[in-house]
Amino acid sequence: MVCNEYAAVETSGEFRKGSSLFYDFGELKKDCFNYFGIKYSTDSYARGVITYTKSSEKYFEDFFLEPSENGSFYSFIDSILDKRKSSRFCSVSFEPLNKETGSFTLSGIGLFNREISDREVYIQNDEYMLGIDLLWGGALSYLEDLNSNVEAVKVDGRIFVDSKTSERYNTKSVNNNANLINRYEPGRLVQQSYYGIFKDGYESGEFMGNT
Numbered sequence: 001m002v003c004n005e006y007a008a009v010e011t012s013g014e015f016r017k018g019s020s021l022f023y024d025f026g027e028l029k030k031d032c033f034n035y036f037g038i039k040y041s042t043d044s045y046a047r048g049v050i051t052y053t054k055s056s057e058k059y060f061e062d063f064f065l066e067p068s069e070n071g072s073f074y075s076f077i078d079s080i081l082d083k084r085k086s087s088r089f090c091s092v093s094f095e096p097l098n099k100e101t102g103s104f105t106l107s108g109i110g111l112f113n114r115e116i117s118d119r120e121v122y123i124q125n126d127e128y129m130l131g132i133d134l135l136w137g138g139a140l141s142y143l144e145d146l147n148s149n150v151e152a153v154k155v156d157g158r159i160f161v162d163s164k165t166s167e168r169y170n171t172k173s174v175n176n177n178a179n180l181i182n183r184y185e186p187g188r189l190v191q192q193s194y195y196g197i198f199k200d201g202y203e204s205g206e207f208m209g210n211t
Contacts, residue, residue: 011023011105011106012103012104012105012106013103013104014101014102014103014104015044015046015094015095015096015101015102015103015104016095016096016100016101017095017096017097017099017100017101018095019095020049020093020094020095021093021094021095021104022091022092022093023091023092023093023106024090024091025089025090025091025092026090031087031113032085032086032087032113033077033085033086033087033089033111033112033113034076034077034080034084034085034086034112034113034114034116035074035075035076035077035111035112035113035114036050036074036075036077036089036109036110036111036112037072037073037074037108037109037110037111037112038063038065038071038072038073038074038092038106038108038109038110039070039071039072039106039107039108039109039110040065040068040071040072040073040094040104040105040106040107041068041069041070041071041104041105041107042065042067042068042071042094042096042102042103042104042105043067043102043103044067044096044097044098044099044102044103044104045064045065045066045067045096045097045098046064046065046094046095046096046097046102046104047062047063047064047065047094047095047097048062048063048064048065048073048092048093048094048095049061049062049063049092049093050063050077050089050090050091050092051090051091051092052077052086052088052089052090053086053088053090054084054085054086054087054088058090059077059078059086061077061078063075064097065094076114080116081116081119081134081135083116085113089109089111092106092109094106117134118134119133119134119135120132120133120134120141120142121134122142124146126146126147127145127146127147128143128144128145128146129142129143129144129146130142130143131143133183133189136186136189137186137191138191139186139189139190139191140181140189140190140191141181141183141189141190142179142181142183143179143180143181143190144177144178144179144180145180148163149163149164150162150163150178150180151163151164151165151166151173151178152165152173152174152178153165153166153169153171153172153173153174154171154174155169155171159174161178161179161180
């Protein structure tokens with residue numbers, strides 16, 4: 001199990017709800033990693049848990065797999081924006097979600113050392129600048145119209161964003177590069193929204209006539 005390589009495992013078993021299929025790697029020490037990959041096959045939706053250590057502290061992290069005959073899953077470990085990396089991979093376990101029992105084959109595990117981005121990432125063209133916040137799930141957190149006269153002013157302790165606001169409120173603009181997205185807290189960002197239900201599997205739910 002080496003950084004930037006896949007380790008062939010090829011082991012199969014049956015797993016049950018409440019009783020995980022567990023693979024112990026005995027705190028195998030390797031070069032640093034912050035990204036992992038799983039190659040697998042299963043006939044069930046599954047919850048997986050990896051464990052690893054950093055500075056003698058053990059971390060447990062969940063991830064989820066869909067049924068597949070030749071599946072691959074990739075993910076950064078948590079807190080990558082805090083520059084966390086590990087050199088000891090301990091174990092991985094799997095449990096079925098949508099059936100009492102299921103079959104599972106683990107055919108490979110990869111550990112990788114990936115470059116860590118800044119928390120906020122931006123792209124732009126001649127008209128707009130768009131930004132996402134990785135700590136807030138990759139939601140859209142910044143939108144600037146580069147060719148407009150939108151500006152921000154502060155009046156009685158409140159910030160107003162609009163076109164020609166300094167003229168309208170007879171005050172000085174505090175920011176001519178105004179963000180058109182309210183990012184006071186994560187729920188106000190532009191992001192995907194899903195309605196789920198408390199049943200086994202990934203059945204879609206309904207809210208006010210919308211699925």
